[in-house]
Amino acid sequence: MSLDSVDKVLDFAIAKEEEAAQFYNDLAVKMGRKGMKEVFEGFAREEMGHMAKLMAVKEGKQLHASGAKVMDLKIGETVSDVQPSGDLSYQQALIIAMKAEKAAFKLYLDLAGTTDDPALKELFLSLAQEEAKHKLRFEIEYDDEILTEN
Amino acid sequence: MSDKPKRKPLDLRRREMPKQAPEVRSHNFNEVALGYTAQTAVEEAKRCIQCPKPKCVSNCPVEINIPGFIKCIAEGNFAEGARVLKDKNCLPAVCGRVCPQEEQCEETCVLVKKEGQIAVGRLERFLADWEAAQGELEIPPMELPTGKKVAVVGGGPAGLTVAGDLIKLGHKVTIFEALHKMGGVLIYGIPEFRLPKAIVSREVEYLGSLGVEIVTDFVVGKTRKIDSLLDEYDAIFIGSGAGLPWFMDIPGENLNGVYSANEYLTRMNLMKGFSFPEYHTPIKSHKRVAVMGGGNVAMDCARTALRLGAEARIMYRRSKQELPARLEEIENAEEEGVIFEFLTLPLRYIGNENGWVKEIECLRMELGEPDSSGRRRPIPVEGSNFTLPMDAVICAIGNSPNPLIASTTPGLEMGKKGNIEADEETGQTSRERIWAGGDIVTGAATVILAMGAGRKAARSIHEYLCTH
Numbered sequence A: 001m002s003l004d005s006v007d008k009v010l011d012f013a014i015a016k017e018e019e020a021a022q023f024y025n026d027l028a029v030k031m032g033r034k035g036m037k038e039v040f041e042g043f044a045r046e047e048m049g050h051m052a053k054l055m056a057v058k059e060g061k062q063l064h065a066s067g068a069k070v071m072d073l074k075i076g077e078t079v080s081d082v083q084p085s086g087d088l089s090y091q092q093a094l095i096i097a098m099k100a101e102k103a104a105f106k107l108y109l110d111l112a113g114t115t116d117d118p119a120l121k122e123l124f125l126s127l128a129q130e131e132a133k134h135k136l137r138f139e140i141e142y143d144d145e146i147l148t149e150n
Numbered sequence B: 001m002s003d004k005p006k007r008k009p010l011d012l013r014r015r016e017m018p019k020q021a022p023e024v025r026s027h028n029f030n031e032v033a034l035g036y037t038a039q040t041a042v043e044e045a046k047r048c049i050q051c052p053k054p055k056c057v058s059n060c061p062v063e064i065n066i067p068g069f070i071k072c073i074a075e076g077n078f079a080e081g082a083r084v085l086k087d088k089n090c091l092p093a094v095c096g097r098v099c100p101q102e103e104q105c106e107e108t109c110v111l112v113k114k115e116g117q118i119a120v121g122r123l124e125r126f127l128a129d130w131e132a133a134q135g136e137l138e139i140p141p142m143e144l145p146t147g148k149k150v151a152v153v154g155g156g157p158a159g160l161t162v163a164g165d166l167i168k169l170g171h172k173v174t175i176f177e178a179l180h181k182m183g184g185v186l187i188y189g190i191p192e193f194r195l196p197k198a199i200v201s202r203e204v205e206y207l208g209s210l211g212v213e214i215v216t217d218f219v220v221g222k223t224r225k226i227d228s229l230l231d232e233y234d235a236i237f238i239g240s241g242a243g244l245p246w247f248m249d250i251p252g253e254n255l256n257g258v259y260s261a262n263e264y265l266t267r268m269n270l271m272k273g274f275s276f277p278e279y280h281t282p283i284k285s286h287k288r289v290a291v292m293g294g295g296n297v298a299m300d301c302a303r304t305a306l307r308l309g310a311e312a313r314i315m316y317r318r319s320k321q322e323l324p325a326r327l328e329e330i331e332n333a334e335e336e337g338v339i340f341e342f343l344t345l346p347l348r349y350i351g352n353e354n355g356w357v358k359e360i361e362c363l364r365m366e367l368g369e370p371d372s373s374g375r376r377r378p379i380p381v382e383g384s385n386f387t388l389p390m391d392a393v394i395c396a397i398g399n400s401p402n403p404l405i406a407s408t409t410p411g412l413e414m415g416k417k418g419n420i421e422a423d424e425e426t427g428q429t430s431r432e433r434i435w436a437g438g439d440i441v442t443g444a445a446t447v448i449l450a451m452g453a454g455r456k457a458a459r460s461i462h463e464y465l466c467t468h
């Protein structure tokens, strides 16, 4: 699919959020422990929330990138990759989520670089900023819950 | 002019506790703090103004009658003081040494802004040590045997408290401990120079003298599962702690010379790694040791490494104000010569050709603007990378509960961090006849909180045993 219209870009982004929700739901099913099942189900719900927000944008609501830069704690960049297999710990779950949001952020930033259409560029940048906010949310949780003594 | 001798004005300042000099103690494992003499203890106790509504008591997790035992000290009645203290705290010699009093009882002392808060911890320690020095510990009144049997999993502060409370109520209690020694973190984690092991052993022996059966080298979940123990015991308390170390998940963590704090401290405290060949588990002597983290565990690791002759460095992502360790231990570490690298994040450990760590690549951090919670979070300073030569790294960023027991006990519900879920007031878990408390429920916390949880669970278990 070529992303040459606002609608197509939004459809693409909505599909990405749905895919992410599915990914977390699949992980939730694989978890042996109730606590971790709930963590991934929670992540999936958040992705569905993002999806609903984008659907509202498609229906006519605005998505504006605010001028302010989203704080980047860069925790996701310093930790090693986690293979999403077997029973995962809470720490591993947060790493997976931080990295996924980072990858999505990068994707939209790269896409913004591929178009000269100002409206599309603005949309891609807004989407990138949304993903940066999602990453920050997981980084803050990692900072508060895992790096308590660091 | 009157010839009446002038009375010396009362010195109202908080009494200091003598310590070994930093240059001396940094070369030995003996206890750093030396304790009050009887005279100093009485002087300190006399400063207490005996508030009618003492905030120190409400800020103590086990609600010790603090003004009560302090009054006894002021009157020189140490035996009664020890009784008042032990009414609520079965490990006073331990708590007097390791409790974060500055955040609890002492924080709310009304004298804090005047001549300095009453040194509750030091007085607690004084009484406990005084009692121990008298020889035989007093055996408390015991209830008649009930014929009920309770298994306690784990011999840390939570398990010891439950065992102590239930045996006095007439129940038969057996503690199953995975290691070869009882005491939990008090034995294998907190070093001798902060908490002499003889003190912990004395408390364990005391439980033995009350009739608690102690089984060591017994890993519940492996040697025998909880459900199998339930066939034999009427109730089970799980106090298995939070012994699963977290790592930072950065490259190089598998290199030789990279330890978890647990491994490092266990080798030193429990296996006496520094006394090779007297003990059989030597630890490599290191020259430059980096400890990741800023909590009590990190301070203990750095100060242990220092005592073994290394240059010890604490590496912490945030600034000095945010250090989570007890203030006293931070000051002790600084005095002894531990180097602090604040606002520093290790990025990776680099190894030599033999697979041993040889240096660390780090990044400097700065504190960002306060976020919605008001916290200033550390943010990397772009391009500030630097390396430091290092031949050992100890990761002390935190621990989580070991999932072994929960994963081998069907129906026992666990939280997201691998903790067992239990009622805050009773310790009751999702399974009938099973209670839990201490770090296995809360995640790594404090000795006094583990004891408090043990006390509540013991009460609930007793109620259950009396009605079933």
Ligand SMILES: Cc1cc2nc3c(=O)[nH]c(=O)nc-3n(C[C@H](O)[C@H](O)[C@H](O)COP(=O)(O)OP(=O)(O)OC[C@H]3O[C@@H](n4cnc5c(N)ncnc54)[C@H](O)[C@@H]3O)c2cc1C
Pocket (backbone or CB within 6 Å): B098, B099, B100, B153, B154, B155, B156, B157, B158, B159, B176, B177, B178, B179, B182, B183, B184, B185, B186, B189, B190, B191, B218, B219, B220, B221, B239, B240, B241, B242, B243, B265, B296, B297, B300, B326, B402, B404, B405, B437, B438, B439, B440, B444, B445, B446, B447, B448, B450
């Ligand atoms: C290095 C260090 C320094 C600390 N400093 C302080 C301090 O200054 N002040 C403070 O208040 N707190 C401090 N803490 C925290 C405090 O020690 C703990 O919160 C407290 O010990 C928790 O008590 P617990 O009984 O829940 O668990 P633990 O003390 O961890 O005891 C659990 C016991 O259960 C055993 N066990 C585990 N699994 C099994 C099994 N499957 N079968 C049988 N037995 C099992 C373990 O071997 C252990 O002996 C420190 C912790 C560490 C590691």
